[in-house]
Amino acid sequence: MSRTTLDLWVGFFVAVGLGALLFLALKVGNMASSSSGETYAIQAKFDNIGGLKVRGAVKSAGVVVGRVTDIRFDPEAYLAVVTINVDARYKFPRDTFATINTSGLLGEQYIGFEVGGDTAMLNPGDTIKKTQSAVVLEKLISQFMFNKAAEDGGKK
Amino acid sequence: MDNGLLRALRNLGQRVTSRIWRLGYASRFFLATILHSGTALGRINLTIREIYFTGVLSLIIILVSGLFVGMVLGLQGYDTLARYGSTEALGVLVSLSLVRELGPVVAALLFASRAGSAITAEIGMMKATEQLSAMEMMAVDPIARVVAPRFWGGVISMPLLAALFSAMGIFGGYLVGVQLIGVDEGSFWSQMQASVDFRQDILNGVIKSFVFGIIVSWVAVFEGYDAEPTAEGVSGATTRTVVTSSLAILAADFILTAFMFTGT
Numbered sequence: 001m002s003r004t005t006l007d008l009w010v011g012f013f014v015a016v017g018l019g020a021l022l023f024l025a026l027k028v029g030n031m032a033s034s035s036s037g038e039t040y041a042i043q044a045k046f047d048n049i050g051g052l053k054v055r056g057a058v059k060s061a062g063v064v065v066g067r068v069t070d071i072r073f074d075p076e077a078y079l080a081v082v083t084i085n086v087d088a089r090y091k092f093p094r095d096t097f098a099t100i101n102t103s104g105l106l107g108e109q110y111i112g113f114e115v116g117g118d119t120a121m122l123n124p125g126d127t128i129k130k131t132q133s134a135v136v137l138e139k140l141i142s143q144f145m146f147n148k149a150a151e152d153g154g155k156k
Numbered sequence: 157m158d159n160g161l162l163r164a165l166r167n168l169g170q171r172v173t174s175r176i177w178r179l180g181y182a183s184r185f186f187l188a189t190i191l192h193s194g195t196a197l198g199r200i201n202l203t204i205r206e207i208y209f210t211g212v213l214s215l216i217i218i219l220v221s222g223l224f225v226g227m228v229l230g231l232q233g234y235d236t237l238a239r240y241g242s243t244e245a246l247g248v249l250v251s252l253s254l255v256r257e258l259g260p261v262v263a264a265l266l267f268a269s270r271a272g273s274a275i276t277a278e279i280g281m282m283k284a285t286e287q288l289s290a291m292e293m294m295a296v297d298p299i300a301r302v303v304a305p306r307f308w309g310g311v312i313s314m315p316l317l318a319a320l321f322s323a324m325g326i327f328g329g330y331l332v333g334v335q336l337i338g339v340d341e342g343s344f345w346s347q348m349q350a351s352v353d354f355r356q357d358i359l360n361g362v363i364k365s366f367v368f369g370i371i372v373s374w375v376a377v378f379e380g381y382d383a384e385p386t387a388e389g390v391s392g393a394t395t396r397t398v399v400t401s402s403l404a405i406l407a408a409d410f411i412l413t414a415f416m417f418t419g420t
Contacts, residue, residue: 010204013212017316020323021362027345028251028326029354055353 038088039066040124044098044111045079050134052100052109058084059101060113065090068111084111093118094126100134109134182378188299189307189377195297196304206309210271214317217270218263222321225258226250226328233329234337246339247348250329251322255352255361256417259322261409264368267314268401272376275306276397279380280390288381303381307373314369315362322361360416367412368405375401 049071058066066086074081086092095116102109122128196203233249279302282288288298326348333339352358376397383393 006208007204009212010207013207013215013313014316016215017211017319020316020319021358023323024255024319024326024358025354028255028323028348029352029358055356057350 039085040088041069042084042086042122042124042126042128044082044084044128044131045074045077046082046098046100046131046133047079048133048136049080049082050100050102050109050136052082052111052134056108057110058086058113059110060090060092060115065113082111091121094120094122095130096122096128097130097132098128099132102135178382181382182374185299185378185381186374189304189374192297192300193304193308195300196308199305202301202305203308203312206305207313210267210275210306210309211313211317214267214270214313215320217266218317218321219324221262221266222259222324223328225262225321226254226325226330227332229253229258229325230329230332230337234333234339243339244343244347246329246333247344248351250333251326251348251352252357254322254325254329255357257409257413259325260318260361260365260368261405263318263321264314264365264372264405265402267310267317267369268372268376268405269398271310271313272372272397272401273394275310275373275376276380276383276394277390279303279306279377280383280385280393283381283383284385284387284390286385299381303377307377310373310376311366311369314372315365318365318368319362360412364409364412364416367408371404371408372401375404 052068052071054068054071056068057064058068066084068082069085070083072081072083073079092113093116095118097114097116099112099114100109101112116130229250230246233246234243237243237245237249279288282298282302288302291298291301330344334341334344379393379397379400383389
């Protein structure tokens with residue numbers, strides 16, 4: 001085999017290999033969509049974050065506007081402190097309401113922003129005042145059972 | 157009786173020390189390969205030739221096995237996910253298991269048996285036919301001229317082959333899951349993109365395959381260089397390459413996974 005044909009094959013191999021890597025990065029991974037652009041950090045305190053994880057999505061009106069970057073426990077207030085990186089293109093009012101929602105019945109948990117009417121906007125480093133904790137399924141069921149039991153007891 | 161016991165003990169000790177001796181020799185050999193790789197990278201044609209023999213000629217086996225592994229993942233994953241009514245997550249299951257584990261590990265195992273054994277046999281035969289000694293006589297360092305290009309050829313080929321394996325496997329999973337069974341195509345890709353992270357999953361997979369490339373190439377060139385210069389010795393060295401590098405790949409995979417994918 002002459003040198004030029006060999007070079008052609010190796011070049012083809014390297015090109016295809018890098019192409020596969022590019023395919024993995026763009027089509028399989030979220031490199032294209034995970035905005036490597038500007039973000040700003042805000043915090044939110046929750047009584048209970050349920051199954052929320054770092055890298056979880058932050059959505060407003062169903063659109064991903066940011067990601068959870070850090071979850072800590074505040075040992076003085078006994079609250080979970082969640083740090084969120086929000087895409088710099090989007091500004092949210094100061095009275096935005098952060099809730100922890102679940103996508104589907106057993107899906108991943110994400111933070112939802114419900115926008116308020118304040119004219120002042122959240123600045124980098126601000127803390128969201130109004131939050132709602134994750135719904136714990138066990139609590140919901142036990143509440144339902146107790147109510148049911150109380151109703152039945154009342155009838156008798 | 158007493159003598160037999162003594163002899164067994166002596167045998168055991170001899171076996172252990174010879175293993176340790178070989179490990180030390182292999183480490184020194186690895187260092188020498190790295191130090192002499194200036195020639196391999198300077199005369200790039202030598203390395204390109206080795207990329208052809210280890211990488212390009214392994215393409216077919218890597219692509220075909222990747223396709224089949226992906227198709228099996230599609231079938232098995234669908235079967236399990238259907239029990240929980242979440243078949244849309246098939247894309248996530250196929251892509252994560254390929255990118256994180258199966259791509260690097262299976263590609264490296266195939267690479268060890270396809271290319272590693274060939275490298276060992278080639279260098280071993282060169283030693284048996286005294287080509288290496290002839291080079292030394294001509295003041296050509298066989299480590300720089302023969303070993304280092306083969307080592308770097310393997311190290312460069314391995315991550316590319318693993319990426320191709322993963323990409324092909326995901327395509328196989330797509331074929332079976334979407335085209336054959338009928339999982340929704342939109343959710344297959346979108347859920348995959350939502351849960352596969354570039355740095356966390358794909359880049360770590362590439363690092364893994366790079367480490368495996370170093371392991372396989374190192375074991376292959378060392379076993380070839382250290383082979384007994386007989387036909388029997390070369391065949392034994394080839395077997396040892398496949399066994400040692402397969403075990404080393406799996407052990408290294410455990411260690412790397414423990415570092416990379418724990419927490420969160």
